[in-house]
Amino acid sequence: MQRFPARAVMSDAETPLPQPLLEDQELDLLDDFLDSDRVDADALDLIGAHGFLVALAVAPSDVPAATWVAELFHGEPAFEDDAEREAILGLLERLRHTAIEVLEGGGLPELPFELELGELAPEETPIGDWCAGFMEGVFLDEAAWFADDEEAAATLLLPFMLLSGLFEDEPDMAELAGDSARLEGLVAQLPELLLDLYLHYRVPPETPKPKPRRKAPASRGKGHKR
Template sequence: MSFAEQLTRLQVFLDADDLHEEALDYIAAHGYLTALSICPEEISELEWIDALFAEPPQYVDDTERQAIEDTLAQLKAHIGRQLASDEDIELPCELDLGDDPDASDLRGWCIGFMEGVFLRESVWFEEAEEEVSELLLPIMVGSGLFDEQPEFSDIAQDYDLVDEMVAQIPEILTALYLLCQAPAEKPALLKPRTH
C-alpha cells in the first residue's frame, strides 16, 4: 500500500463519527503532528497517540490498530522531513478561514497544532519565549481558542489582518522549526535584519 493510500485510509479513520468527540480529525491531527515535529522535546509515541484520540478507538483488530498508528508515525516523520527541507510545508487545507471560521479546515488545523503545543507548553517557551510567542501568534489567532482574551478579540475583528496572518503560517512553521530544532542556527536567526 502506497503512502498516499495509507493516508487516505488514515483520513477515513480519523474523520469517522464513532471516535471520541475530543479526538482529532485528519486535518487537526496534521496540525498536531506538525507541532510535535517542531517541539524541542521528543514526546513518546504512546503519549501523543493517546492524546490524539482522547480515548482508545474501537479498532477492528490489532492489525488495524498497528496500521493506523504506523501511518500516524509515518505522517509525523514526513512532516518532520518537510520542515527540515528548505521548502515551505504544505498544509492539507486552504490558508483561509473563509466566511465561517469555526467551520473552516484551517481553524481545525490550528486547533490541532495548539493541542500539540499544550502537550509540552513550558518546553516550547523555555528557550526563546518572546520569539516563539510571536511566531505562534498567527496560529493562535487561526485557532480561535483565545478569542475571549481582549488582545485576540481585537485581532479577530480585523479580517484583513487575520487573513494576512494565517497566510504566513507555512513560513512561520519553518522559522519555528529552526528556532526549536536547530539551536546552532539560533543566533543568525535572531539578528535584526539590516536593510
C-alpha cells in the same frame, strides 16, 4: 499589544512548493478511521490530527508516542485487529516524521486546506480546526515551548493562537481577530511560519568558528650570550 513575527518578502521563484506529508489515499484512510464510531467522539478529526502532528514535528522536545497517541484519540480506539492498529499508528507517525524531513530540508509542508478564509472567521473553517489541533500539540508539553525564550515563543506562536479561535476571550486577541486583512495574510503564510518555528526550535544557531591562535614570535637570539 503583541507583535507578529517580521518576515522577509520572498518572490514566487524563491518560495519552495509545499510538499504533501502523506498520499491522498493515505489521508483518506485516516479520515475514514478518525470519523468512524470506533474512535471516541472527542478525538481529533483528520484536520486537527494533521495540525497536532505537525506541532509535534516542530516541538522543541520529543513527546513519547504513547502520550500523544492517547491525547489524539482520547483513549484507545476500537481497532479491528493488530494489523489495523499498526497501519493507522504507522500512518500517523509517518505524517509526523515526513513533516520533520520536509522542514529539516528547508521545505514547506502542504496543509490539507486552501490557504484563504473566504471572508469567514477562522474558527468556521478547516484553518481554525488545523490551528486548534496544532495548539493541542503545543499544550501537550507547553513548558518546553516557552522554556528558553518566552517572548520569542509567544511571538512565533501568535498567528496559530489567533487563527485557532481558542483565545478569542483574551482582549488582545479579540482586537487582532477583527483585522480580516491581517488574518488572510497570516493564513497565506502558514507554511512559512511553520518553517520559522522549526528553525527556531530544532535548528541551533551556528556558532562562530574559533579564530586560530596567533603564534608567538620566535624568541630572538636564542642561546645568544650577552
